[in-house]
Amino acid sequence: MDRLKVTIGNLELKNPVTTASGTFGYGREYADFMDLNRLGGIFVKGTTLEPREGNDYPRMAETASGMLNAVGLQNKGVDYFVTHIYPEIKHYDTAIIVNVSGSTIEDYAACAAKLIDLEKIPAIELNISCPNVKEGGMAFGTSAASAARVTQAVRKVYPKTLIVKLSPNVTDITEIAKAVEAEGADAVSLVNTFLGMAIDAESRKPLLSTITGGLSGPCIKPIALRMVWQVYHAVNIPVIGMGGISTWKDAVEFMLAGATAVQIGTYNFIDPTVSIQVVEGIENYLSRHNLRTVSELIGKLEI
Amino acid sequence: MLDFVVRSNEQLNSRNHLLKVSPSTGEKLPPMYPGQFVQIRVEDSPSTFLRRPISIHFVDEKANEMWLLVQKIGEGTQKICAKKEGSLLNMIFPLGKSFSIPDDTETKTVLIGGGVGTAPLLFLGRVLKESGFSPDFLLGGRSGNDLLQLNEFEKYGTVYCTTEDGTKGEKGPVTHHSVLQKKKYDFIYTCGPQPMMMAVARYAHENGIACEVSLENLMACGFGACLCCTEKTKNGNVCTCTEGPVFNIKELTWID
Numbered sequence: 001m002d003r004l005k006v007t008i009g010n011l012e013l014k015n016p017v018t019t020a021s022g023t024f025g026y027g028r029e030y031a032d033f034m035d036l037n038r039l040g041g042i043f044v045k046g047t048t049l050e051p052r053e054g055n056d057y058p059r060m061a062e063t064a065s066g067m068l069n070a071v072g073l074q075n076k077g078v079d080y081f082v083t084h085i086y087p088e089i090k091h092y093d094t095a096i097i098v099n100v101s102g103s104t105i106e107d108y109a110a111c112a113a114k115l116i117d118l119e120k121i122p123a124i125e126l127n128i129s130c131p132n133v134k135e136g137g138m139a140f141g142t143s144a145a146s147a148a149r150v151t152q153a154v155r156k157v158y159p160k161t162l163i164v165k166l167s168p169n170v171t172d173i174t175e176i177a178k179a180v181e182a183e184g185a186d187a188v189s190l191v192n193t194f195l196g197m198a199i200d201a202e203s204r205k206p207l208l209s210t211i212t213g214g215l216s217g218p219c220i221k222p223i224a225l226r227m228v229w230q231v232y233h234a235v236n237i238p239v240i241g242m243g244g245i246s247t248w249k250d251a252v253e254f255m256l257a258g259a260t261a262v263q264i265g266t267y268n269f270i271d272p273t274v275s276i277q278v279v280e281g282i283e284n285y286l287s288r289h290n291l292r293t294v295s296e297l298i299g300k301l302e303i
Numbered sequence: 304m305l306d307f308v309v310r311s312n313e314q315l316n317s318r319n320h321l322l323k324v325s326p327s328t329g330e331k332l333p334p335m336y337p338g339q340f341v342q343i344r345v346e347d348s349p350s351t352f353l354r355r356p357i358s359i360h361f362v363d364e365k366a367n368e369m370w371l372l373v374q375k376i377g378e379g380t381q382k383i384c385a386k387k388e389g390s391l392l393n394m395i396f397p398l399g400k401s402f403s404i405p406d407d408t409e410t411k412t413v414l415i416g417g418g419v420g421t422a423p424l425l426f427l428g429r430v431l432k433e434s435g436f437s438p439d440f441l442l443g444g445r446s447g448n449d450l451l452q453l454n455e456f457e458k459y460g461t462v463y464c465t466t467e468d469g470t471k472g473e474k475g476p477v478t479h480h481s482v483l484q485k486k487k488y489d490f491i492y493t494c495g496p497q498p499m500m501m502a503v504a505r506y507a508h509e510n511g512i513a514c515e516v517s518l519e520n521l522m523a524c525g526f527g528a529c530l531c532c533t534e535k536t537k538n539g540n541v542c543t544c545t546e547g548p549v550f551n552i553k554e555l556t557w558i559d
Contacts, residue, residue: 025528053540060531062353071530269524
C-alpha cells in the first residue's frame with residue numbers, strides 16, 4: 001500500500017484519494033457503504049465559529065451532468081464539532097481535515113484555533129471560496145489581497161498543516177494561489193464550485209432560494225483540470241485537485257495535471273462508493289504502467 | 304446499495320407505472336418500513352444527474368419483491384418507467400424514517416393520499432391492519448383514472464375517494480369528503496401534493512387530530528450528506544431524507 005502514499009505539508013496520506021467538504025458529511029454518513037479507513041482522507045463539512053442555519057429551501061437544482069447548491073454552510077459550529085462530532089469520528093484510520101469558514105478574518109482565526117488541540121485533526125482547509133454565504137466565504141477568495149490577509153491571520157495561530165481552498169470565480173486563479181503561498185499556506189485545494197444559476201421557464205422563477213448557487217459535478221471537470229494545471233505551474237506547494245471527478249481516470253488526469261492528491265465531491269451522491277473505486281483504479285493504473293509510486297504521476301503531463 | 308431486477312412493469316395509466324423489483328443477487332430483502340424510500344440511479348440520460356427518490360409502495364416478503372409506484376414527470380422517471388422486465392435498477396435503500404404506529408389499536412386511523420402520493424399508504428395500510436388497526440383510506444385525484452391501485456387498498460381497509468371532476472367518489476378536495484364529518488379519527492397519515500398535505504395538516508390541527516405527513520423535498524444524496532433537502536422545523540433546518548420524510552405536523556412550521 002505504501003506506493004500510494006503522498007505528502008501534503010506535514011500531512012501524510014495513505015493514498016491520494018480524499019472526499020470533498022460538503023459532500024461527505026462527517027464520514028459517518030458513508031460508513032454503511034464502505035470502509036472509511038481505505039480513504040486517503042476526509043474533508044469534513046464546512047465549520048464556522050458560530051452555528052449556522054444555512055439558506056432557505058430550495059437549495060439544490062439539478063443541471064446537465066451536475067448540480068447547483070446553495071446550502072450556505074449549515075453547521076452546528078466549531079464547539080459542537082469539538083464536543084460531539086470529533087469524539088465519534090476520531091477513531092477513523094484516515095486523515096480527517098476540517099474545512100473552516102467564517103464571515104470575518106477574526107472568525108476564521110478563532111475557529112482554527114479551537115481545532116489545534118484535536119490530536120486526530122492534522123490539518124485544516126480554509127474555505128475562502130464558498131459562493132453561498134452573504135458575508136465572507138468567497139469574498140475572501142476573489143482578491144489576492146484579502147486571500148493573503150485571511151491566510152496570514154490563520155497561519156499566525158494555526159501551526160499544523162494549512163490548506164487553502166480556492167475559488168474558481170476569479171480572473172486569474174494563479175494570483176490567488178501565489179498570494180496564499182506567500183503567507184505560509186502548506187497547500188492549496190481547488191476548485192470550489194462555480195457560481196451559476198437556474199431558472200424555471202414556466203414560472204419565470206429562480207430554482208434556488210438564493211437565486212445563484214455553486215455548480216459542481218462532471219460538467220465542471222475540464223475547467224477545474226485547467227486551473228489545477230495552471231496553479232501547479234505557478235506555486236511550489238502541493239495542489240489538491242477537485243472538480244467533477246467521478247472515475248479513477250479523472251483522478252489520474254488531475255494528478256497528471258499537477259495534483260498531489262484529489263478530492264471527490266458531488267459524485268459521492270450518485271455512487272457513495274466511488275472513492276473506493278478510484279483508489280482501486282489508481283492502484284491498477286500504477287501496475288499497468290509499471291510505476292513504483294503514485295507520486296511519479298504528479299505533474300507528468302507530456303506536452 | 305444494491306442492484307434490483309425488474310420482475311414486472313405494469314402501466315397503470317398514461318402517467319404511472321407499477322414496478323415490482325427484487326434483489327438481483329437473490330438475497331433476502333432487509334426489514335423495511337412504511338414511509339421509507341429508495342434512491343434509484345438513472346443511466347443513459349444526460350439531463351438526469353441525480354438519483355430519483357421513490358417511496359416504497361409495498362413489500363411482498365413472500366415473493367421477496369418491493370413495489371414502486373412511479374409517475375413519469377421528467378426524463379429520469381421516464382427512463383425508470385421504460386425499464387423492461389429483467390433489466391436492472393441500482394438503488395440505495397431503505398432510506399428515511401417511517402410513519403409511526405400508535406400503541407393503542409383502538410386508535411382510529413385514516414390514510415389520506417393524493418395522486419401518486421398515495422404510494423406509501425398501501426404499505427402503511429397493510430402494516431396497520433396486521434398490527435390490529437382498522438385503517439380507512441381517503442384517496443384523491445384529478446379524475447377517476449388518477450386513483451391508483453384501489454383494489455389493493457381495499458384489501459386493508461375501507462376506501463373513500465374524491466376527484467376534482469367528480470368521475471369517481473365525491474367531487475372536491477379530500478378535506479371536503481363527507482366521511483371526515485361522519486367519522487371521528489384520532490390519527491391522520493398523509494402523502495401527496497404539498498397544497499393537499501397542508502390542507503390536511505390544517506384540518507387535523509383544527510380538529511385536534513394527530514397527523515403525520517410525508518414530504519417530498521428535492522434532494523441530492525438521500526442519506527444526510529448534502530444538506531439540500533432541508534425542511535424548516537421547530538428544531539431548525541433538518542434533512543428531509545434522514546429526519547423525515549415523515550414528520551409529525553407538530554414539528555413543522557406550516558401552521559403556527
